Amino acid sequence: MHGNGRNIERSQLKWGYVFIAPCIVGLLLFNFGPMLYSLFVSFTEWDMITPARFIGAANYRELINEPLVGTSIGVTLYYAMLLVPLATITTFLVAVLLNVKIKGISVFRTIFYIPSIVPIVASSALWLYIFNPMFGLLNSIFRSLGLPPQNFIFSPEGAVPWLVVMAVWMSGNAVVIYLAGLQGISRELYEASELDGANAFQSFVHITVPMMSPIIFYNMLMALIGAMQTFTQVFIMTSGGPNNASLFFSLYLYREAFKFQRMGYASALSWVLFLIIAALTAGLFRASRKWVFYENK
């Protein structure tokens, strides 16, 4: 029996690595390998035509002194700080509203989910037109309500906030996740609190929110990582303008790498972005200990 156990152990070891081999190759070839390589490239000057030249920390010195780096970090953080709380609250409340058993509720669920599966290039085109100051949907509504027309994403102060509005429209994914979580909360908890005389609002605060806190945390984390990497809609809709008001970090990095062929400098930028995201994520994890409630702990 003992020998048999050891055989099984050995065969599981062998087969285990056979099964995860493609994954190991993928991790080394497409993730950790490139990361290390990019760290190396960040200490060089390289246009991909002439050979790379080692220049020490010069790229990092340059990015510290480059005003556009600060601008683009500011724009990206501003966007993330607006979007993450706003999207978290709205998607959560929509999910709460959707969590009822009435006929046709799945139609509503579909309505909130669909914008998140639309190709982002297409939604960028659509919102470009919605935001159009002359003929767009929003100003048409504003005019018919007698409100003054706006310049939306085409104004320096409006660019980021209106991109946030568009992003909230696209975050239906989180609604579906919340909804599944809400349906998993045991009914008995609510019945017990009702017996104790709690009203609907009190059960929401003391049962729904704590029970959902791990899922809220997960969605916030995903929203944060996504927001920090915003690229496509800005690339298409504003190209960073007006006056760099929507110069997101990824857009700045893309320009340096693929327009000006500055692979070394852009790699240094990418490490800065990585460190910022890592720090924010770590901060979110740390803060989560105070408010995220895990049932089985």
Added chain:
Amino acid sequence: MQLRVKNSVSLALLVILSIIMVFPFVWLIRSSFMTQREIMTIPIKWLPAKFGFINFINAFKVAPFGLYFLNSILLAMVNLVGQILSSSFIAFGFARLRFRGRGLWFALLLSTMMIPYTVVMIPQFIFWKTLGAYNTFIPLALPAFFGNAFNIFLVRQFYMGIPKDYDEAALVEGASYFLIYRRIIIPMAKPVLCSVGVFTFMSCWNDFIGPLLYLDKPGLKTVSLGLQSFIGQYSTQMNLMMAASSIAILPMIVVFFFAQRYFIEGITFTGLKG
């Protein structure tokens, strides 16, 4: 939550929010059928005088959307096959076998979800360009055969729910682990593999930055990339732009309505067990 939400206030709120959510699509469709003159009228006309397909026909005439469709579908299908094969295979190792190093590799795999694409984008680009794969589909298709964290995690969670008795019974019969994977686990995992399939199709169809980096020949463009250059060229002709956008959106809507179940189940599964 038991807000006694059957009350009309929350239903009314839902209806209002839904209208706001749907309105951009109404605007999209309405504008796709308008003439340039109708678009430019102030105060605006809410509906076109007649519903003709002229904008769609013109969009296909001025840009090769047929070709873009073929390219996108080809890429999406190869990715779909690659992701289903790799995630079902790799997840078997992580879910149903016990061996040293398993936890470490799994943790490393999950950690890649936190790596921003921007960090690996440049070195990967250099890698593929050096290999001569620039302006081919290879950089956009080959990686699918090595799995990705999200899909492997999703399939692994599903496999964990299948009782181990099946494997043990098959082992006693003398089956190899590969046979167990092929004959027992895969047939049971069809729903989750369908979820992987629809997610892959969707993310591939919607991907913009990948094609933007690697495809520079007009003949290779995907729908998203083709639509982007179309927007650049016809930004003043909003009716054409909207018709072209509708063309790009339609396949996703069709896929969603046929595979709704797999979308919802897949999202639910990762979100809750994550």
